[in-house]
Amino acid sequence: MYYPAEFPHTLTTVSDQPANYLMFRWLADSLSRPHNVLGFERFRFCMGQSEGPVDEGFRALRVFDGPTTHLRKLHCHASTLSPGAGYKPHEDDHDVAIVVLEGELSTLGGTAQPCDIILCPAGKPHGMRNKGKEGARYLVFEFHGIRTTAEHSAPGATPSRNGVVIPGRWKQRLLRFLRRKR
Numbered sequence: 273m274y275y276p277a278e279f280p281h282t283l284t285t286v287s288d289q290p291a292n293y294l295m296f297r298w299l300a301d302s303l304s305r306p307h308n309v310l311g312f313e314r315f316r317f318c319m320g321q322s323e324g325p326v327d328e329g330f331r332a333l334r335v336f337d338g339p340t341t342h343l344r345k346l347h348c349h350a351s352t353l354s355p356g357a358g359y360k361p362h363e364d365d366h367d368v369a370i371v372v373l374e375g376e377l378s379t380l381g382g383t384a385q386p387c388d389i390i391l392c393p394a395g396k397p398h399g400m401r402n403k404g405k406e407g408a409r410y411l412v413f414e415f416h417g418i419r420t421t422a423e424h425s426a427p428g429a430t431p432s433r434n435g436v437v438i439p440g441r442w443k444q445r446l447l448r449f450l451r452r453k454r
Contacts, residue, residue: 329357
């Protein structure tokens, strides 16, 4: 489920068994809502044999992809790695969270198993390989930075030296804090 900012929501277990879920939540200053953002929706990500072949040991199925109120883009895809398949370490310009569903994945930091979450900060190398005897399945969430000044209409918002947008009131608070520290 994806709930956009300021969307009323709740969860209720409908069986006699406990429901387990993982929630990603991020906070940002309130901005005016841009057009064409992801809206509330339920997405399916299960990939069975009918989803097509695993090319060169890897298959990805896009779950969702689009801008949000506070991110340039929120992307999710479900992936399968065949035994022995993987990819070399690389760096992304966005934060990535990987949720392991099945199998074991060898990563730069060790081995990830079902229910493990691998966090890959922007600019840090990450890669993985399936060293197991069965296919590995996982979900990838990509958090593509906050919107830039041109992408939203928050009054007084200005980009900092590293390109991060600092809304006007936070910039003022930061400057006051820094003056007090001198």
